[in-house]
Amino acid sequence: MRTVGAAPRMTVVSTPSADYRLLEGLPIAASVIRGDRVLHANAALASLLGTTEAELLSTPVLELLSRYVPLERGWVEPMYESVSQGGPLPEHPRWLRVRRADGQERTMRIWYAAGLAPEDTLMLVQDVEGEGSVRRLTEALVAAAAEMMRCRDARSVLETAVDAVHRQGFYVSVMLVEGDSLRHGPLRQKAESVAEAERLYGMPIGDVRIPCAAAPHFVDVLQRRKAAFHPDMYALVNRIHPPEVAANIRKLYPPEAQGLDAPILVEGRPYGLLSVQGTTLTPAAAGTLELFSQLVGGALENVRHHETSAERLEELSRLQDELVARERLTVLGEAAGVVAHEVRNPLGAILNAVAVLRREAHLGPTGQAAVGMLEEEVVRLEDIVKDLLDVVRPLEPRPRPVAVGELVRRALGQLHGPPDAPTLRFTVDEAPDTPTIEADETLLQLAVTHLVRNAVQASPSGGRVRMTVASHADGVCLVVEDEGPGIPNVDPARVFEPFFLTRANGRGLGLAIVRRVVLAHGGTVRAMARPGKGARFEVHLPLEATRRSPA
Structure with missing residues (x-):
């Protein structure tokens, strides 16, 4: 057999072997290759390529490949050699x-068979450019693309995409880029193949990480x-x-299967690959799937834009709430200053008068009870004024090591509380x-005390108040639960607003103080109803105070 590429170009047309003249009448394009030459080419093949039989017979095979299949030379030439x-x-x-002589590109399917002589190879070529399967695939993927644009999360986009491709008779996987590795996202493969692969890997297929260095082809596509x-x-x-996984794939999938890997780009950056396999996967269908992968990337960008818009809207709403809260606290602070100045002096005078009255010997039981009631009410008014000032005064935490559990026990x-608190x-x-x-420590003790007092005041006699302190993420979590009436049918965040009352005898200031102290430390606090009965308050505090707006 002759070495490929060694012979000089011929200037005469080869005479077809008489044994191959039967190919002339075939409606399907056919040729016979011997070494580096086309020994025989029928009129159907010349017409398909837009050239002449003489041109095909007088041109070396490698030159024909370079001229008519430039996009496929990477695998066609090694196979030919x-x-x-x-x-x-x-x-x-x-x-x-195949690129015709006039520049048109056509999709073709080629069958190979042994020729009459040991050194001959017979090729039959079918033009499949007009197959309706590509049109049906395109229509199905266009419909799926429209559905993807309505998805609001990345997982839904990818699930919709792989479903659409799988319904067209292909197996499909999404490979996601994560740093220096790839992992399987949504996929539609044979169940037994996935199960066997998970057994061999020893983990769910979605947890398998394939280093990019082990998949240079994927990296090249991206x-x-x-x-x-x-x-x-x-x-x-x-x-x-690995060899055992590859053997499992070869065992379960037909040997004539072709594959396609198309990049998925989001905002110009590699996001993953759409990997498709099937026995009916043609280069024309592959082109459609490549366009579809671009639409998948567009749908993922759409999801990101929606998520960004939602985050910005949430941030705008939060800033608006903070602005309203600051304005409210400004007005409240001015009022609190007037109240403190105008009320505390009279309260001090009343307490002095109470002390004088208690020393009067002629007061009977009724008088003593009246003096005691007067003293209790004055103390209550002083507490209200103090709470009011705590709500509006600037908070400047002075950090030092604090044990939250110790603050809880100290608050208890x-x-x-009320007479039935014991x-x-x-x-x-x-x-x-x-x-x-x-x-x-002082501010945090104030917040913990108000939180515990709120639970006590909400609980019925004989009820139970449970406090839990534990580590959480990069800080500490304090949970306080009671068995009271719970939170009314309102937004739970409103219980932290000044003067928002859930009890007839409440002041509506304690939880507002809690929120301001927690926010001043860079933490978060939220309220929720307990399943069944009662309320639950969760406070998350960072290891180090990072000041946020306490409004």
């Missing part, structure tokens, strides 16, 4: 894009931003997966690994 040097013929038909069609899918499988020790049951659960935090 292997066959021309005695290698095995391809067992299954191949799809490829870098070139252009899809790659694989007439031999198994060659790629062998390069990516200082508690003086009948309540209190439990404090503190995790042994709870860290200390950097916080203003």
Whole structure:
């Protein structure tokens, strides 16, 4: 057999062997290759390529490949050289894009067979450009693209995409880029293949990480931003997966399957790949799927824009709420200053008068009771004025190491609630690994005391108040639960507004103080109804105070 590419170009037209003259009458394009030359080419092939039989017979095969299949030379030329040097013929038909002499590109399918002589190779070529399957695929993927644009999260986009491709008879996977590795996203593959792969990997397929260094082909597709069609899918499988996994794939999928890997780009950056396999995957269909992968990227960008818009709207709403809260606190602060100045002096005078009256010996039981009631009410008014000032005064935390569990126990020790408070049951659960935090001990004690007092005042006699302290993320979480009436049918965030009352005997200031102190430390606090009965308050405090607006 002659070495490929060694002979000079011929200037005469070869005489077709009489044994191959039967190919002349075939309506299907056919040719016979011997070494580096076309031994025979029928009129149907010349017409298909837009050239003449003489041109085909007088031109070396490698030059014909360069001229008519420039996009496929990467795999066609090595295959030709292997066959021309005695290698095995391809067992299954191949799809490829052919560029006619007039520049038109056509999709063709080629069958290979042994010729009459050992050194001859017979090729039959079918023009499949007009197949309706590509049109049906395009229509189905266009409909799926419209559906994807209505999705509001990335997972829904990808699930819609793989469903649409799978319904057209293909197997499909999405490979997601995560740093220096790739992992499987949504996929539609044979269930037994996935199960066997998970057994071999020892983990769910979605948890398998494939280093980019082990899949240079995928990296090349992402870098070139252009899809790659694989007439031999198994060659790629062998390069990516361990031998036992690759053997499992070869066992379950037909050997004539082709593959396609198309890049998914989001905002110009690699997001992943759309990987498709199937026995009916043609280069024309691959082109449609490549366009579809671009639409997938557009739908993912659409999701990101919606998420960004929602985040900005939420931030705008938060800033608006803070502005309203600041204006409210400004007015409240001015009023609180007037109240404190105008009320505290009279209250002090009343308390002095109460002290004088208590020393009067002629007061009977009724008088003593009246004096005691007067003293209690004055103390209550002083507490209200103090709470009012705590709500509006600027908070400047002075951090030092603080144990939140100790603050909770101290708040319980200082508690003086309603007469039935001693009948309540209190439990404090503190995790042994709870860290200390950097916080203003005085301010935090104030917040914890108000939070515990709120739970006590909300609970019925004989009820239970439970406090839990534990580490959480990068800080500490304090949870206070009661068995009271719970939170009314309003937004739970409103319970932290000044003067918002849920009880007839409440002041509406304690929880407002809690919120301002927690926010001043860079933490968060939220309220929610407990399942069944009662309320639950969660306070998250960072290890180090990071001041936020306490409005």
